[in-house]
Amino acid sequence: MTDEQEQVRPSGVWATAVGVARVRALETERENALFRDPLAQAFAAAGGLWPSSPALPDDEAGRRRRLAVSLSIVIRTKFLDDLLHQAxxxxxRQVVLLGAGMDSRAFRMDWPDGTRLFEVDVAAPLDFKASVLRRERAVARCERITVAVDLREDWPGALASAGHDPAAPTAWIAEGLLIYLPEDAVELLLARISAQSAAGSRMGLTLGTRGVIERFGADAVPGSAASMWVSEMPDDPVGWLAGHGWEAESHTLRERAAAYGRPIITPPQREERPGGLISAVRR
Ligand SMILES: C[S@@+](CC[C@H](N)C(=O)[O-])C[C@H]1O[C@@H](n2cnc3c(N)ncnc32)[C@H](O)[C@@H]1O
Structure with a gap:
């Protein structure tokens, strides 16, 4: 069987991971790119989103929403790259990417010797990813271990069986994930992460900012990423994480975008709320 025949077509929530890869591929082509993700284009192409995506509604509001989502993906990627460098x-020396999708950090970042990076996602995107990686002859720059499990099931057990050591610190990333999980599932995920986190662990999260579902999801195209968003951040994300044993900082997209030289020039539509980019350390 060829890779093409084996290949699973993107569908449901994990198709959003291929859309994210398309945004990273576009960023990679920029002269002043905030990161370079050389595999992103291959993921987008394999998923039918490159060189162009299928026709999308072309009204001004839809175009503005897409640009805003793309910018948020670029900024969060840079934010979490920096967090992982610091970790x-x-x-x-342990990294866990929850809902890893087409994240290619194992291949595109420099890792110290001895780093083990676990990619957790359901089987379909991991199979799709594996076939693209094979075709691209991609070589990971650290020890990379994939763990196919649904995050609503016993993923800590699956992660431990794959070799994760909860006694050593871990850098956890949940990027573009929590917005797809209902609030009780987010709470359980956080409790489980915290139970597997030795002192010195780090965590990077992206959370849906308050009101984003109403603004972006309400008239989203069926099947689009925004149509599947179900949860937003708590009012006090830092306090929420303190309750789980983390010392957290929250950043707004606007503030990070300005810090990275990509200022958002449109005025805020409402009073700035706590931001959806979270970095945290386990004490
Ligand atoms: C928007 S994508 C983000 C992918 C990646 N973190 C990134 O930023 O490139 C969301 C990912 O979360 C995964 N995901 C969503 N719900 C999941 C669940 N219950 N168990 C495992 N993975 C899940 C999807 O399969 C998808 O790959």
Whole structure:
């Protein structure tokens, strides 16, 4: 069987991971790119989103929403790249990407010797990813371990069986994931992450900002990413994470975008709320 015949077509929530890859491929082509993701284009092409995506509604509001989502993906990627650099510099040698999708950090970032990176997602995107990686002859720059499990099931058990050591610190990333999980599932996920996190662990989360579902999801195209968003951040994300044993900082997209030289020039539509980009350290 060829890779093409084996290949699973993107569908449901995990199709959004291929859309994210398309945004990273576009960023990679920019002269002043905030990161370079050389595999992103291959993922987008394999998923039918490159060189162009299928026709999308072309009204002004839809176009503006798509641009806003794309910018948020670029900024969060850079934010979490920096967080992982800091985690490595602080001696962390285990990384867990929850809902890893087409994240290619194992291939595109420099990792200290001894780093083990676990990619957790359901089987379909991991199979799709594996076939693209084979075709591209991609070589990971750390020890990369994939764990096919649904995050609503016993994923800590699956992660432990794959070799994760909860006694050593871990850098956890949940990027573009929690917005797809109902609030009780987010709460359970956080409790489970916290139970597997030795002192010195780090965590990077992206959370749907308050009101984003109403603004983006209400008239979203059926099947689009925004149509599947179900949860937003708590009013006090720092306090929420303190309750789980983490010292957290929350950043707004606007503030990070300005810091990275991509200021958002449109005025805020409402009073700035706590931001959806979270970095946290386990004490
Ligand atoms: C928007 S994508 C983001 C992918 C990746 N974190 C990134 O930023 O490139 C969301 C990912 O979460 C995964 N996901 C959503 N719900 C999941 C669940 N219950 N168990 C495992 N993975 C899940 C999807 O399969 C998909 O790959």
């Amino acid at each position: 490595s510099a602080s001696g962390v």
